[in-house]
Amino acid sequence: xxxxxxxxxxxxxxxxxxxxxxxxxxxxxxxxxxxxxxxxxxxxxxxxxxxxxxxxxxxxxxxxxxxxxxxxxxxxxxxxxxxxxxxxxxxxxxxxxxxxxxxxxxxxxxxxxxxxxxxxxxxxxxxxxxxxxxxxxxxxxxxxxxxxxxxxxxxxxxxxxxxxxxxxxxxxxxxxxxxxxxxxxxxxxxxxxxxxxxxxxxxxxxxxxxxxxxxxxxxxxxxx
Amino acid sequence: xxxxxxxxxxxxxxxxxxxxxxxxxxxxxxxxxxxxxxxxxxxxxxxxxxxxxxxxxxxxxxxxxxxxxxxxxxxxxxxxxxxxxxxxxxxxxxxxxxxxxxxxxxxxxxxxxxxxxxxxxxxxxxxxxxxxxxxxxxxxxxxxxxxxxxxxxxxxxxxxxxxxxxxxxxxxxxxxxxxxxxxxxxxxxxxxxxxxxxxxxxxxxxxxxxxxxxxxxxxxxxxxxxxxxxxxxxxxxxxxxxxxxxxxxxxxxxxx
Numbered sequence: 001x002x003x004x005x006x007x008x009x010x011x012x013x014x015x016x017x018x019x020x021x022x023x024x025x026x027x028x029x030x031x032x033x034x035x036x037x038x039x040x041x042x043x044x045x046x047x048x049x050x051x052x053x054x055x056x057x058x059x060x061x062x063x064x065x066x067x068x069x070x071x072x073x074x075x076x077x078x079x080x081x082x083x084x085x086x087x088x089x090x091x092x093x094x095x096x097x098x099x100x101x102x103x104x105x106x107x108x109x110x111x112x113x114x115x116x117x118x119x120x121x122x123x124x125x126x127x128x129x130x131x132x133x134x135x136x137x138x139x140x141x142x143x144x145x146x147x148x149x150x151x152x153x154x155x156x157x158x159x160x161x162x163x164x165x166x167x168x169x170x171x172x173x174x175x176x177x178x179x180x181x182x183x184x185x186x187x188x189x190x191x192x193x194x195x196x197x198x199x200x201x202x203x204x205x206x207x208x209x210x211x212x213x214x215x216x217x218x219x220x221x222x223x224x
Numbered sequence: 225x226x227x228x229x230x231x232x233x234x235x236x237x238x239x240x241x242x243x244x245x246x247x248x249x250x251x252x253x254x255x256x257x258x259x260x261x262x263x264x265x266x267x268x269x270x271x272x273x274x275x276x277x278x279x280x281x282x283x284x285x286x287x288x289x290x291x292x293x294x295x296x297x298x299x300x301x302x303x304x305x306x307x308x309x310x311x312x313x314x315x316x317x318x319x320x321x322x323x324x325x326x327x328x329x330x331x332x333x334x335x336x337x338x339x340x341x342x343x344x345x346x347x348x349x350x351x352x353x354x355x356x357x358x359x360x361x362x363x364x365x366x367x368x369x370x371x372x373x374x375x376x377x378x379x380x381x382x383x384x385x386x387x388x389x390x391x392x393x394x395x396x397x398x399x400x401x402x403x404x405x406x407x408x409x410x411x412x413x414x415x416x417x418x419x420x421x422x423x424x425x426x427x428x429x430x431x432x433x434x435x436x437x438x439x440x441x442x443x444x445x446x447x448x449x450x451x452x453x454x455x456x457x458x459x460x461x462x463x464x465x466x467x468x469x470x471x472x473x474x475x476x477x478x479x480x
Contacts (some may be wrong), residue, residue, distance in 0.1 A: 004480040012404070012444045013434055013471045038300065081444045085402035088336050088443030094239070094250055095329040097303035099399070101310060102453030108401070180447040186469025188462045 022074040022179030044147035052143035098183035113173040120166035156219035171208030232258045235327040260320035284343040292316040295391030300331040313456040333398035336363035357436035358429040359412045389417035389457040396451035402443030407451035425434035427474035
């Protein structure tokens with residue numbers, strides 16, 4: 001029984017399926033993170049109150065633990081799969097060309113775009129979650145002024161450019177990953193393939209544009 | 225129809241390797257007077273005749289039927305398995321697809337599970353091991369039955385036939401950047417699981433074939449579809465999705 005589960009969980013197919021499912025869950029996080037952050041367009045009070053409401057709820061620790069577990073499963077599997085795939089071809093080709101009928105830029109750069117996103121997440125947490133701590137009171141409730149942290153951070157055009165570059169990498173990563181997750185789970189049907197691939201690309205574009213708009217908006221505020 | 229264009233002069237860069245232990249290297253050859261009507265393998269025959277006349281070791285390469293149906297020929301031609309043409313085996317690739325003065329790089333299929341035996345010949349018996357692990361139907365089917373005695377839907381019969389078109393050449397593994405054998409294994413799994421005779425052992429089959437594939441050191445699929453693009457028989461990656469879901473359900477339902 002235990003050996004059966006071990007074999008199943010370490011099989012090439014289930015590893016890919018776990019990769020896909022955790023990836024889809026992370027897509028869900030991206031969507032909620034982006035939509036929630038859109039409250040910044042309503043001004044500092046709406047945004048700070050949103051952040052305060054989220055972080056003051058004790059359930060946030062459960063949610064964060066879940067997110068971390070999903071994230072590290074995705075990351076750990078990515079590292080393991082990449083190493084295994086390298087070992088599967090010990091002698092590399094003298095010349096290797098793609099046919100132009102199969103892989104695309106997004107699919108062939110998954111480990112690289114993933115690495116950019118990983119570096120970005122670490123810096124993103126340092127800059128914001130563990131960044132400068134200003135306080136602000138609304139209706140006599142004191143809370144963190146995250147809005148100010150954001151405006152100050154994106155007053156620098158370099159920060160804006162790096163953010164957009166990272167989010168673009170994320171979009172490229174997701175444009176292949178979203179569809180790929182369905183294929184790994186076993187969902188491939190001629191009737192739905194087209195709509196699924198289109199949804200994958202549309203979701204990637206939506207996420208990329210949605211996240212890119214935020215630093216630009218902040219930058220245009222001129223640091224205030 | 226005879227091609228009247230003048231013969232071609234080619235520069236060949238060919239992988240030479242004495243045996244499995246040898247490190248191997250790329251050797252340059254010049255081959256003049258190649259007819260555009262020759263198949264790729266006939267061009268190599270011509271090179272070998274020249275090498276034999278010069279008292280040199282001819283280039284070893286796999287081939288058999290030369291009709292595109294046996295799955296014996298292989299080769300990475302200019303970095304693509306079976307060359308640049310879609311749904312074409314190396315033996316069916318003709319020199320008219322190349323230009324006079326071209327440099328052509330010829331390498332063996334490369335994967336840990338496909339060790340090089342000599343020059344361009346690799347050992348593809350890993351595929352035989354996967355088949356031996358479960359790629360068969362063990363019920364005694366007796367003599368051929370009358371047509372239509374077994375009810376099979378037209379769609380499934382066609383899908384099964386499409387999967388059965390796999391000739392097991394290994395181009396999918398060679399072209400996959402991860403050296404994954406998913407397309408081959410999924411074609412063999414699908415071909416049987418879509419038919420009533422194969423359904424009885426479908427769950428045990430998919431598990432043992434996938435486990436054997438993993439054990440042999442093939443890589444993991446990243447859904448790039450280079451396998452499908454380079455498959456001389458046009459096997460579809462929907463077979464991989466079928467195998468993925470069959471493996472998952474079989475693992476959950478397993479009595480183990």
